[in-house]
Amino acid sequence: MSEPTKPPMVRCPSCGETVPYRTDNPYRPFCSKGCKAIDLGAWASEQFRVEAKPPAAEDLPD
Numbered sequence: 001m002s003e004p005t006k007p008p009m010v011r012c013p014s015c016g017e018t019v020p021y022r023t024d025n026p027y028r029p030f031c032s033k034g035c036k037a038i039d040l041g042a043w044a045s046e047q048f049r050v051e052a053k054p055p056a057a058e059d060l061p062d
């Protein structure tokens with residue numbers, strides 16, 4: 001009664017491919033290095049747009 005341990009399946013946030021979430025995949029939850037790079041690039045540009053305005057002084061710690 002022993003089942004092989006299957007990694008959870010996740011969808012690559014970049015291309016939507018269903019890939020096993022394995023700890024030996026350095027690009028998880030992405031399917032590949034390329035998809036991770038694409039997603040990080042999109043996230044960074046999105047973040048840049050959101051954070052375009054300078055932070056208010058009263059919001060800064062200290």
Ligand SMILES: [Zn+2]
Pocket residue numbers: 012013014015016017030031032035
């Ligand atoms: Zn992918």
